[in-house]
Amino acid sequence: MGRNLQNGVRLRPVDLARGHGLSTQAVRNYEEAGILPAADRTAHGYRTYTPLHAGALRAFLALVPGHGHRTAASIMRAVNEGAADEAFRLIDESHAQLLEDRRTLRAVESALRDLDTATVSEPALSAPGGTFIGPLAGRLGIRPATLRAWERAGLVRPSRDARTGYRVYDEADVRDARLAHQLRRGGYLLEQIAPLIAQVRAAGGLEPLETALRDWHGRLSARARAMLTGAAELEAYLRERG
Structure with missing residues (x-):
């Protein structure tokens, strides 16, 4: 010096x-x-x-x-x-954090691709008036208790039936549940999934999220x-x- x-x-x-x-x-x-x-x-x-x-x-x-x-x-x-x-x-x-962010982005993209495939190949999980916790859990292959845990973590936000008080999942709730399911299968924790689903909601669905994903790629490359x-x-x- x-x-x-x-x-x-x-x-x-x-x-x-x-x-x-x-x-x-x-x-x-x-x-x-x-x-x-x-x-x-x-x-x-x-x-x-x-x-x-x-x-x-x-x-x-x-x-x-x-x-x-x-x-x-x-x-x-x-x-x-x-x-x-x-x-x-x-x-x-x-550098390790940047690599982890890239892995997260790949996991989200993979989950969205799987979600699109499931949406096309499977019958609709949500009826016009919504679906209840049992049928939704059954179609996803999880327990109702898992959906309740996801609700507490903010991953799904079902409404309540005015007459029975049962949880009712509309189309957006089913989408969020499917996305959460794919990410959990990828090994992601609930606290990691919550902000990603919040981003889907803010984007207004999966299709507008494609722009956000491109921006995400751009930010990682710039970094x-x-x-x-x-x-x-x-x-x-x-x-x-x-």
Whole structure:
């Protein structure tokens, strides 16, 4: 690190800030958070930065899109503290999470394909006025208690028959139950399934969800590429530190 700190080039906070579209306060905040190495001070107490600090700032800003602000900050703190292995571990965790997100997306797509096939090949599970818990559970090959557990977890939201108080599952409830069934068979937990079914409801059904799935693919690809960009800038910073 000393090689760059002693190369004679001195930068003011405003120089770093302007080069990255930041405020000078943001630059000072990043230094105080350990994202940048500690700055030298002039005789009058003003901060002075070097090209090494500029490299640290570039690395941090490049890491944020792929890893998020908190993880990117932790990576930079670890590097600046000389704990490179900890920084690499944090990077590995982000890559592992991205892989898990890809697996989840594949599971959702597989479940939706199976759901489409079942919808075409099987008789309708929901009558015009809805269906009750016993017939629905029987057709799905599960116990009524399972449907009740899914209801408590928010996966299905049946109404109640005004006269008998029995649960009544309409077409949307049957769709959600089928999707939950496919995902459970794929090994997903109820707490993992709930937000996916919420997304189906927000999209207005399965067909509009296709756009959401394409967007999901795009976000994962963008995140993967951002991780590559962040890795390149971090490697450059590590070389500068020596």
